Amino acid sequence: MADTMQFDLVSPERRLASVQAREVRIPGADGDLTAMPGHAPLITTLRPGILRIVKADGGNDDYAVTGGFAEISAAGTTLLAEEALHVSEVTPAIAKGFVARAEENLRAAKESGHQDLVDDAAKLLADMVAMGDHIGIS
Amino acid sequence: MPSLKDLKNRIASVKSTRKITKAMQMVAAAKLRRAQEAAEAARPYAERMNAVMAGLAASVGGSDSAPRLLAGTGADQTHLLVVMTAERGLCGGFNSTIVRLARARATELLRMGKTVKILTVGKKGREQLKRDYAKHFVGHVDLSEVKKMGYDVAQGIARDLIKRFDAGEFDVATIFFNRFQSVISQVPTASQIIPATFEGGAEGASALYDYEPSEEGILADLLPRGVATQIFTALLENGASEQGARMSAMDNATRNAGDMIDRLTIVYNRSRQAAITKELIEIISGAEAL
Numbered sequence: 001m002a003d004t005m006q007f008d009l010v011s012p013e014r015r016l017a018s019v020q021a022r023e024v025r026i027p028g029a030d031g032d033l034t035a036m037p038g039h040a041p042l043i044t045t046l047r048p049g050i051l052r053i054v055k056a057d058g059g060n061d062d063y064a065v066t067g068g069f070a071e072i073s074a075a076g077t078t079l080l081a082e083e084a085l086h087v088s089e090v091t092p093a094i095a096k097g098f099v100a101r102a103e104e105n106l107r108a109a110k111e112s113g114h115q116d117l118v119d120d121a122a123k124l125l126a127d128m129v130a131m132g133d134h135i136g137i138s
Numbered sequence: 139m140p141s142l143k144d145l146k147n148r149i150a151s152v153k154s155t156r157k158i159t160k161a162m163q164m165v166a167a168a169k170l171r172r173a174q175e176a177a178e179a180a181r182p183y184a185e186r187m188n189a190v191m192a193g194l195a196a197s198v199g200g201s202d203s204a205p206r207l208l209a210g211t212g213a214d215q216t217h218l219l220v221v222m223t224a225e226r227g228l229c230g231g232f233n234s235t236i237v238r239l240a241r242a243r244a245t246e247l248l249r250m251g252k253t254v255k256i257l258t259v260g261k262k263g264r265e266q267l268k269r270d271y272a273k274h275f276v277g278h279v280d281l282s283e284v285k286k287m288g289y290d291v292a293q294g295i296a297r298d299l300i301k302r303f304d305a306g307e308f309d310v311a312t313i314f315f316n317r318f319q320s321v322i323s324q325v326p327t328a329s330q331i332i333p334a335t336f337e338g339g340a341e342g343a344s345a346l347y348d349y350e351p352s353e354e355g356i357l358a359d360l361l362p363r364g365v366a367t368q369i370f371t372a373l374l375e376n377g378a379s380e381q382g383a384r385m386s387a388m389d390n391a392t393r394n395a396g397d398m399i400d401r402l403t404i405v406y407n408r409s410r411q412a413a414i415t416k417e418l419i420e421i422i423s424g425a426e427a428l
């Protein structure tokens with residue numbers, strides 16, 4: 001079995017990465033998962049979090065993603081992110097912007113009165129804050 | 139017969155017009171390159187998105203639980219036409235071809251007794267449609283403040299559309315835009331976005347995937363994104379088309395101005411020579427008369 005697979009990270013505006021990867025750690029909606037070569041075909045939605053790519057040479061590459069979905073197949077892994085930034089590009093201001101937007105969503109959801117929406121938005125906010133903390137530490 | 143002075147002024151004014159059209163052509167060429175790159179860069183996302191959704195739609199679409207964005211409202215009465223044009227003119231037939239296509243569709247739908255609603259994106263389409271369809275307008279998206287066509291713009295439009303759809307304002311939404319083929323050829327295109335349709339169709343392999351959380355959950359999450367992606371693609375294609383159309387229109391204008399300057403210069407030189415000859419004749423005949 002090959003020990004690397006093709007990994008593509010694309011956002012609506014551009015292709016961010018297209019590399020050979022040993023493994024990819026994906027912040028899935030139902031929990032983090034690691035895709036390695038030969039993973040069973042899977043499509044999952046994402047929650048905001050950190051995506052870690054372990055490249056063929058063993059080096060790491062981290063990206064902050066705010067949502068989207070990942071497609072894992074025999075041919076490789078493709079991650080379609082709504083917004084994605086290399087962690088080095090995430091400034092405190094950008095992280096604050098994400099959190100502010102999530103808070104805005106939460107407020108709008110509360111006004112609409114749908115409990116589902118409020119829960120979703122609250123979760124999103126928590127994820128955003130956690131992501132910010134993570135980047136702050138690393 | 140215009141005087142020499144008139145001709146001179148005329149030539150000077152055509153020359154300055156040529157300078158302007160030449161400059162506009164060069165600006166359009168530079169913007170076109172950027173717009174094409176942007177459209178190119180957005181393609182992988184749109185293609186994957188389309189493939190995944192087509193696969194999902196094929197497996198979920200038949201069931202009763204299919205989301206409304208995919209299955210539609212079951213009715214076909216109210217049509218929303220989203221007409222995407224440019225904010226500026228001077229780009230040849232770019233705006234008119236989109237408007238003509240939209241107008242043809244609107245006329246056809248009205249003849250069939252359907253209700254037509256029109257949402258315009260970009261100022262030029264609004265101006266052209268205002269005379270005949272003002273009472274069908276339901277909204278307008280102003281892009282004149284948008285410096286760089288980003289995904290957030292498309293998301294905003296998509297969110298607005300979905301809100302209207304959820305509120306039951308329309309059954310079918312179609313977007314009108316120009317698909318970029320080359321600098322001299324842009325194809326006006328109508329594409330239905332709600333209920334969702336997919337180009338190509340499902341691949342057979344899609345059924346093999348595991349889905350997390352569930353097929354329905356993912357589909358419900360993806361459909362709004364699909365709408366935004368399609369609008370984003372259309373906006374980018376439109377952007378590239380606009381610059382391409384402007385570039386060729388301004389190229390023509392520059393060439394026409396050049397021809398006009400040549401013609402005017404010939405007339406100018408002829409009348410100048412005629413005036414000199416006339417003066418000479420007057421002098422000679424005056425001298426002979428003595």
